[in-house]
Amino acid sequence: MRAERRRRALAALAIFFIAGGAFVLAAQPAAAFCRTMTCPTPPDYPTAELCYPADFESYCASLTPPRRVLPVYWTNACVTYDINQNASVQVPYATAAQEFAVAFSKWTGTICSGALADAGPDGGDGKVSIDIRDLGPVSCDALTYNTNEGNQNVIIFHDDVWPYNDANNTLGLTTITYDPDTGELDDADMEINSTVPLTVSGAVPANGYDFQSIITHETGHFFGMAHSTEGTATMFAHYTPGATEMRLLKDDDMAGICSIYPPDGTRSVSTSVAASGSIAESSCNPVPNGGWQSQCTVPKGGCSAATGGDVSRGELLAWGVVVALVMGASRARRAGKADGRRARGARAAAPRTC
Amino acid sequence: MTRARLLLRAAAAALALVCPVVGPICAQDAPASVSIAVTWDGLLRESTAAAVVTPQAGLSVWEGGRIYTYTQVHVEQSVAGDAPSGDAWVRTMGGVVGKVGQLVDGEAVLAPGQRSLLFLKSGPVGAFDITARGQGQFVVKNDDSSTPPYLARSRSVGTLVPPRPTSAGAPGALAADVVDGRPVGDVVRDVASGWGTLHAR
Numbered sequence: 170m171r172a173e174r175r176r177r178a179l180a181a182l183a184i185f186f187i188a189g190g191a192f193v194l195a196a197q198p199a200a201a202f203c204r205t206m207t208c209p210t211p212p213d214y215p216t217a218e219l220c221y222p223a224d225f226e227s228y229c230a231s232l233t234p235p236r237r238v239l240p241v242y243w244t245n246a247c248v249t250y251d252i253n254q255n256a257s258v259q260v261p262y263a264t265a266a267q268e269f270a271v272a273f274s275k276w277t278g279t280i281c282s283g284a285l286a287d288a289g290p291d292g293g294d295g296k297v298s299i300d301i302r303d304l305g306p307v308s309c310d311a312l313t314y315n316t317n318e319g320n321q322n323v324i325i326f327h328d329d330v331w332p333y334n335d336a337n338n339t340l341g342l343t344t345i346t347y348d349p350d351t352g353e354l355d356d357a358d359m360e361i362n363s364t365v366p367l368t369v370s371g372a373v374p375a376n377g378y379d380f381q382s383i384i385t386h387e388t389g390h391f392f393g394m395a396h397s398t399e400g401t402a403t404m405f406a407h408y409t410p411g412a413t414e415m416r417l418l419k420d421d422d423m424a425g426i427c428s429i430y431p432p433d434g435t436r437s438v439s440t441s442v443a444a445s446g447s448i449a450e451s452s453c454n455p456v457p458n459g460g461w462q463s464q465c466t467v468p469k470g471g472c473s474a475a476t477g478g479d480v481s482r483g484e485l486l487a488w489g490v491v492v493a494l495v496m497g498a499s500r501a502r503r504a505g506k507a508d509g510r511r512a513r514g515a516r517a518a519a520p521r522t523c
Numbered sequence: 524m525t526r527a528r529l530l531l532r533a534a535a536a537a538l539a540l541v542c543p544v545v546g547p548i549c550a551q552d553a554p555a556s557v558s559i560a561v562t563w564d565g566l567l568r569e570s571t572a573a574a575v576v577t578p579q580a581g582l583s584v585w586e587g588g589r590i591y592t593y594t595q596v597h598v599e600q601s602v603a604g605d606a607p608s609g610d611a612w613v614r615t616m617g618g619v620v621g622k623v624g625q626l627v628d629g630e631a632v633l634a635p636g637q638r639s640l641l642f643l644k645s646g647p648v649g650a651f652d653i654t655a656r657g658q659g660q661f662v663v664k665n666d667d668s669s670t671p672p673y674l675a676r677s678r679s680v681g682t683l684v685p686p687r688p689t690s691a692g693a694p695g696a697l698a699a700d701v702v703d704g705r706p707v708g709d710v711v712r713d714v715a716s717g718w719g720t721l722h723a724r
Contacts, residue, residue, distance in 0.1 A: 207624055209617070212632045212639070212677040213662040232634055233581040233594070234619050241626075313588025316623060333616075334644050334652045337565065339629065340557040340684070344589070344616070349624035365559070376687045383557050386682060390628065396682065408557060408684045465588070 201399030202425030205345065205390065207352050208236035219398065239352030239439045241345060241393045242429050247300040247453035249461075250322045250359075250391075254306035257326035257363040260380065262306060264369060269324060272384040273301040275418050276392055281427035299392065299430040302455045309465040312358045314346045319462030320356055322391075326363040340365055341383050343390045351442050355458050357391045359384075375411040382408060382415035394425050556629035556681035561655040566698040568721045570642040570654040572604035573714050575663065575707065576611070578633035583618025590625040592618035593650060594633040596641075602711050603718040606643065612650040613641065629681030631660040638663035640674055640702075640710065657681065661702050661710075674710055676703040 203220035208229035214222050221238075222228065229236040252269065256262040280295045309323045311332075331339065339362050346356035361367075361384075368377035382403075389404050396406040399421040401414070408415060418426075428437055435447040442448070455461075567573075581594035593612050601608055616627040631653045633639070642659035646652035653659040657680040665672040676699040686694040702710050 205626065207626070209626065209630070209632045209679060211634060211637070212657065212660055212679045213637075213664065213675050214678055228634065231636075234583060236619065236624075311588060314623070314625070315588075333656070334646070335558065335561075335655045335658075337569070338558045338561050338655050338658065339681075340559065342556045342627065342629070344625060344627050347624045347626070348622060349619045350622070355623070378684065386557060406682045408682055410684055410687065 201402065201421045202397045202404065202428070203395040204240040204425070204429065205393050205395040207239045207241060207347060207349055208232070220395070237349060237441075239349075239442065240429070240437070241347050241352045241354050242436045242438060243299060243354045243392070244436060244448070244451045245454055246298060246434070246450045247302055247455055248322065248357075248391075249302045249304045249455045249457060250324055250357075251304045251307040251309070251463075252324045253310050253326065254308055255310070255326075257328050257361070259328070259363050259367055260326060260361075260369050265324070265326070266303060268369070268381055269384060269388070270303060272381065272388045273391075275385060275416075276388055276422075276426050277301050279418065279423045279426050281423070281432055295432050297426050297430040298432055298434045298450055299426075300453065304455065304461060307463040309463065311465050312344055312360060313465045314356045314358075315459055315466045317459065318466045319460040320457040321461060321463070322357050322457060323465075324359045324361070326361045328363045331362045331364055332360075340367075340378060341387045343387050345390070345393075352439060354393065359387055359391065373411050373413055377411055378408075379411075379413050379416070382413055385416050385418075389422065389426075392426060393429055394422070397421055397425070556627070558629055558656070558658065558681050558683055559686050560683045560697045560699065561658045562686060562695040563698045563701040563717070564695050564721060566642050566654060566659060567603075567714065567717050569644065570604060570659070571645050572606035572643040572651065573602040573640065573718070574598045574606035574611075574643065575600040575602060575638060575640050575711075576613070577638045578613075578635050579610075580635060581618070581633065583620045585620055589616060590618045590620055590623065591616055592633075596633065599638065600711070602640065603714050604643075604722070605645075613643070614646045614650045614652050615656075629657050630679065631657045631677065632679045633660075639677075640707065655698075658683075658698060663707055671706045671708065673704055673706050674702050 206221065206225075208225070210221055210225070211228055226238050229238050250269070250273070252262060252265050254262060256265040260268070277297060277300050279297045281297060282295070304321070307321050307323060309321055310325055312323070312325065314320060333339065333342075341362065342360045344358050344360075345354055347354050365378065367380045367383070368374065369380045373379045385403055386408070394404050397404040399405060399419070400407075402419045402421040403415045403417070404422055404425065430436065430450075434450045436450055437447050440446045576596035576598050579595045579597055581592045583590050583592045592615050594615065595610055596613050597610050598606060598608055613633060615630045615633065617625045617630055619625075631639075631641070640661040640663065641651075642654040643651040644654050657677045660677040660679070661674040662677060663672050664675050686697075688694055701713070
């Protein structure tokens with residue numbers, strides 16, 4: 170009887186270990202590529218070693234607002250992008266269109282190897298099951314996402330002013346928009362800081378920033394790839410000026426894109442989204458969420474953009490007061506009267522959002 | 524071999540089989556930007572304040588077609604510039620509002636309770652942005668009570684490329700190299716001395 174109980178306990182432990190612990194243990198670097206998750210890794214986590222920390226789920230749950238840990242993916246069999254019609258003085262529209270077509274096609278033309286290769290529904294050419302379409306020039310010159318109106322996965326060059334606070338540093342920036350309950354990508358926009366000299370054609374000087382290398386890396390992010398732990402991969406998080414190696418996908422990059430979009434037309438997702446760990450792609454529909462449009466939708470409602478789920482300034486202010494009161498009370502309890510007086514005296518007002 | 528050992532071996536074997544099936548969570552992580560590594564002088568010059576802070580709670584909002592997260596931070600130590608005392612708001616790109624999430628690679632990540640030295644710029648009224656995004660954040664680490672707390676470079680910086688040499692010569696020491704692994708007190712002193720020189724002009 171006791172032996173039977175022990176056997177059952179061990180079996181239960183084994184099942185728990187497999188079901189619950191697989192997430193953590195599988196993080197060992199059997200594959201160096203990493204996928205973008207719906208939660209950012211902790212700022213002190215060395216992603217060059219493993220994709221994410223062992224306590225990633227509890228860490229993400231502690232964030233405000235809490236995040237789930239889900240890999241991101243496009244469900245659609247074909248995804249679209251649009252380049253701003255003005256492109257850049259450094260990279261004219263025609264050149265940009267050509268360069269991005271090349272960069273995207275490196276990923277969508279990947280032929281998978283191994284077990285994935287023969288799984289294609291068309292007899293198995295082994296190609297990844299995601300395609301890309303350039304919908305042409307658009308007038309939109311700002312990053313926006315609208316839940317109620319048309320969208321575009323826009324590529325924008327900023328020739329004059331980089332609109333963020335790091336004009337001297339960022340060369341390329343991809344913003345992805347996703348469903349936080351599934352990880353499905355809804356939108357991806359790319360911004361290129363063309364206030365910085367880029368090498369678009371010809372030999373790349375020793376201190377030059379190779380445009381094709383940068384956008385090949387960024388388009389990997391567009392598809393849901395994160396930085397790889399493999400030092401030679403295009404998706405590795407370091408680039409050496411003058412180098413062009415990142416133009417070419419390595420085995421690790423290809424293994425990554427094949428794992429997300431295998432040739433059999435499925436998408437590998439979190440087992441919390443689909444118990445099998447995969448879902449079927451949706452048939453090719455090149456229209457972005459909410460419909461396609463050339464211009465950026467003008468935000469409604471004044472300074473706070475009227476895209477989906479807006480929080481008004483009033484709500485933010487009210488929330489700020491609540492947070493301040495709660496935090497002030499708890500801190501005063503912890504730190505005693507002296508600290509409490511200091512905290513109350515220096516309470517920050519909630520920011521205005523425009 | 525006992526039945527228990529057999530079961531454990533079976534579990535290990537099953538785990539090996541499960542990993543490929545749960546491929547999406549076998550290899551994953553953070554997202555997408557390419558940035559030039561910021562120099563120490565550049566970071567100080569471009570900042571209007573520096574402070575050691577502890578993030579508390581945040582709220583994500585739509586603003587100009589983007590999601591931003593405003594995090595309330597408690598200022599533990601005002602290091603330089605117009606850093607506030609008490610509490611302040613720090614704005615970062617990305618977050619979750621309702622059924623929409625946004626991720627912007629290279630942004631600082633402010634986790635509640637995790638102390639950081641932040642280099643700040645005035646942002647929207649009443650809030651600060653972090654200078655050079657993730658590169659302006661240095662996490663305070665305290666591995667061992669016998670050693671003083673030290674600072675670690677942020678890994679949430681996206682892809683980094685070295686800066687180009689300037690007309691004056693080499694671009695100067697990188698901020699991450701100056702700060703990483705050094706005691707908080709030492710870095711605070713360096714900030715204070717460098718600040719006076721770079722902001723006196």
